[in-house]
Amino acid sequence: MDRLSREKRALPAAGLAEALGGELQKFQTRLFERAQAFQRANTFELGTLDEVIAHFRDRGGFVWVQWCGDEAEEARVKTDAGGVTIRTIDEDTRPSGNCFVCGRPATLRVALAKAY
Numbered sequence: 001m002d003r004l005s006r007e008k009r010a011l012p013a014a015g016l017a018e019a020l021g022g023e024l025q026k027f028q029t030r031l032f033e034r035a036q037a038f039q040r041a042n043t044f045e046l047g048t049l050d051e052v053i054a055h056f057r058d059r060g061g062f063v064w065v066q067w068c069g070d071e072a073e074e075a076r077v078k079t080d081a082g083g084v085t086i087r088t089i090d091e092d093t094r095p096s097g098n099c100f101v102c103g104r105p106a107t108l109r110v111a112l113a114k115a116y
Contacts, residue, residue, distance in 0.1 A: 043111075049101050052112060053081045062087065062113050066106030068099035077101060077112070087113045 011019050042061030046052050052063055067073070067086075078085050088111045095106035 047097070047100055049077065049080065052077065052084065052100065056081050056084050056114050060114060060116070062111045064090070064109060064111050065100040066095050066097045067108045067110050068102060068104045069107045070099075070102065073099070073101040081112075082114065084112050084114045086110045 011023075044055065044061060044063045046055060046063050046065055052065065055063060063084075074086060090109040090111070093109050095109045097106055098104060099106050
């Protein structure tokens with residue numbers, strides 16, 4: 001049985017090991033592609049604290065923002081946005097633009113999310 005489509009189909013006993021290996025590879029590929037599509041559909045780039053608050057009021061997911069690194073602002077985000085916290089720092093991307101909270105030059109690009 002295909003666990004993603006719920007389709008049942010018979011496989012001949014001759015060459016079963018090879019057939020199952022191929023089926024497993026196809027299944028893993030489809031599962032990974034589905035996860036990537038979900039991630040893309042639920043990851044956003046926002047620029048202001050007001051946008052972050054509005055976003056997490058209506059939906060979830062991950063939000064990338066530019067941040068100056070001030071810990072007091074991190075606490076403000078958690079309070080104002082209802083539990084939203086920094087989940088990861090993007091060490092591969094140089095920050096560009098201004099902090100989404102205070103408007104000072106950003107030093108980090110971070111992902112925000114809310115635990116449920």
